[in-house]
Amino acid sequence: MAISLAKGQKVDLTKSNPGLTNIIVGLGWDTNKYDGGQDFDLDSSVFLLNADGKCSSEADFVFYNNTKGANGAVEHTGDNRTGEGDGDDEQVKVNLTSVPESIQKIAFTITIHDAETRSQNFGQVSNSYVRILSETNGEELIRYDLGEDFSIETAVVVGELYRHGAEWKFSAIGSGYQGGLGSLVSDYGLNV
Amino acid sequence: MAISLQKGQKIDLTKGRAGLSSITVGLGWDPVKKSGGFFGFGGGSSNVDCDASVMMLNENGKLADKKDLIYFGNKTSSCSSVQHSGDNLTGDGEGDDEQVKIDLSRIPSHIHRLVFVVNIYQAVQRKQDFGMIQNAFIRVVDNSSNAELVHFNLTDDFSGLMALVPGEIYRHNGEWKFSAVGDGTKDTSISEIANRYV
Numbered sequence: 001m002a003i004s005l006a007k008g009q010k011v012d013l014t015k016s017n018p019g020l021t022n023i024i025v026g027l028g029w030d031t032n033k034y035d036g037g038q039d040f041d042l043d044s045s046v047f048l049l050n051a052d053g054k055c056s057s058e059a060d061f062v063f064y065n066n067t068k069g070a071n072g073a074v075e076h077t078g079d080n081r082t083g084e085g086d087g088d089d090e091q092v093k094v095n096l097t098s099v100p101e102s103i104q105k106i107a108f109t110i111t112i113h114d115a116e117t118r119s120q121n122f123g124q125v126s127n128s129y130v131r132i133l134s135e136t137n138g139e140e141l142i143r144y145d146l147g148e149d150f151s152i153e154t155a156v157v158v159g160e161l162y163r164h165g166a167e168w169k170f171s172a173i174g175s176g177y178q179g180g181l182g183s184l185v186s187d188y189g190l191n192v
Numbered sequence: 193m194a195i196s197l198q199k200g201q202k203i204d205l206t207k208g209r210a211g212l213s214s215i216t217v218g219l220g221w222d223p224v225k226k227s228g229g230f231f232g233f234g235g236g237s238s239n240v241d242c243d244a245s246v247m248m249l250n251e252n253g254k255l256a257d258k259k260d261l262i263y264f265g266n267k268t269s270s271c272s273s274v275q276h277s278g279d280n281l282t283g284d285g286e287g288d289d290e291q292v293k294i295d296l297s298r299i300p301s302h303i304h305r306l307v308f309v310v311n312i313y314q315a316v317q318r319k320q321d322f323g324m325i326q327n328a329f330i331r332v333v334d335n336s337s338n339a340e341l342v343h344f345n346l347t348d349d350f351s352g353l354m355a356l357v358p359g360e361i362y363r364h365n366g367e368w369k370f371s372a373v374g375d376g377t378k379d380t381s382i383s384e385i386a387n388r389y390v
Binding site: 032033034035036037119120121122123124148151152 | 198199200201202253348350352353357364369371372373375376377378
């Protein structure tokens with residue numbers, strides 16, 4: 001039985017699930033019912049952050065063009081261009097035990113590709129969620145439905161996995177930003 | 193003082209306004225003024241006739257009964273909570289071109305969403321699209337005070353599109369909210385749009 005989180009809540013991941021090493025972070029969304037004359041392409045990206053909350057190098061930015069990070073401990077399974085259908089639209093696999101010690105926090109984000117030219121925003125996206133599954137048995141451990149909090153934003157930090165002592169915890173962030181992926185990349189200390 | 197929305201924004205209508213029940217949704221548009229010449233409006237080409245409609249959808253986002261489509265041919269919903277003021281053939285002049293009066297308190301509980309649509313009558317036959325329309329807006333007025341609660345101007349380029357969804361009114365946690373949708377579709381008639389929700 002998954003734990004459903006509300007915005008701002010934090011929950012322990014490894015402490016309550018001893019032996020958990022391999023997880024899948026699933027991100028899902030439904031886009032606009034109206035075609036608007038433009039395709040609608042959402043992308044999930046992962047930022048591997050050091051103790052200062054920054055990416056130490058471009059290799060710590062894991063997305064559709066750089067699908068592996070943390071020496072292979074974090075793997076983005078690839079781009080989904082439409083968001084159609086049930087279930088996860090994109091997934092990220094994480095091997096918690098092999099994440100290098102220098103990485104203290106893993107931030108999961110969703111952005112709208114080419115949002116500005118296509119005049120799109122998160123007000124047109126519904127049913128967004130992030131969930132964490134055990135890769136070994138497929139059990140859903142944590143789920144966070146993002147609800148109605150977004151409108152003109154083009155980027156959302158949905159949640160973070162972070163170290164707390166020797167354990168990993170998950171925090172339901174749900175913060176929206178304008179400026180798309182570019183603003184997130186520079187906020188996390190990388191040059192666009 | 194109306195709240196001007198941007199595309200994608202959502203706003204609570206009834207929260208903080210417990211007594212709000214009778215509202216008017218006004219929809220407006222203008223034909224693009226052609227500069228003189230042989231093809232100006234009134235100079236031989238047909239008027240662009242936009243029609244406003246409302247789809248009353250259930251919890252699953254479906255149009256359960258064709259009577260839940262309110263348009264110039266079916267102006268009053270069977271519950272009489274939604275009343276269309278009637279067809280306007282030209283879009284000329286200031287202010288609302290068509291209006292829909294809604295009594296929120298009388299909307300049946302199985303209806304969860306009112307989707308407003310503006311489409312071009314006989315768009316294909318007349319070779320018309322929303323590139324020939326400008327200044328489209330949707331607004332919500334409180335009938336008890338005549339105060340404009342929400343105003344949303346559609347600013348995108350809708351060339352090549354024959355139907356617009358300016359906004360939606362929907363239930364959320366016991367309240368009614370308004371969503372500034374502002375999107376176009378290539379549906380060529382109101383029945384084509386409606387069929388997507390059957």
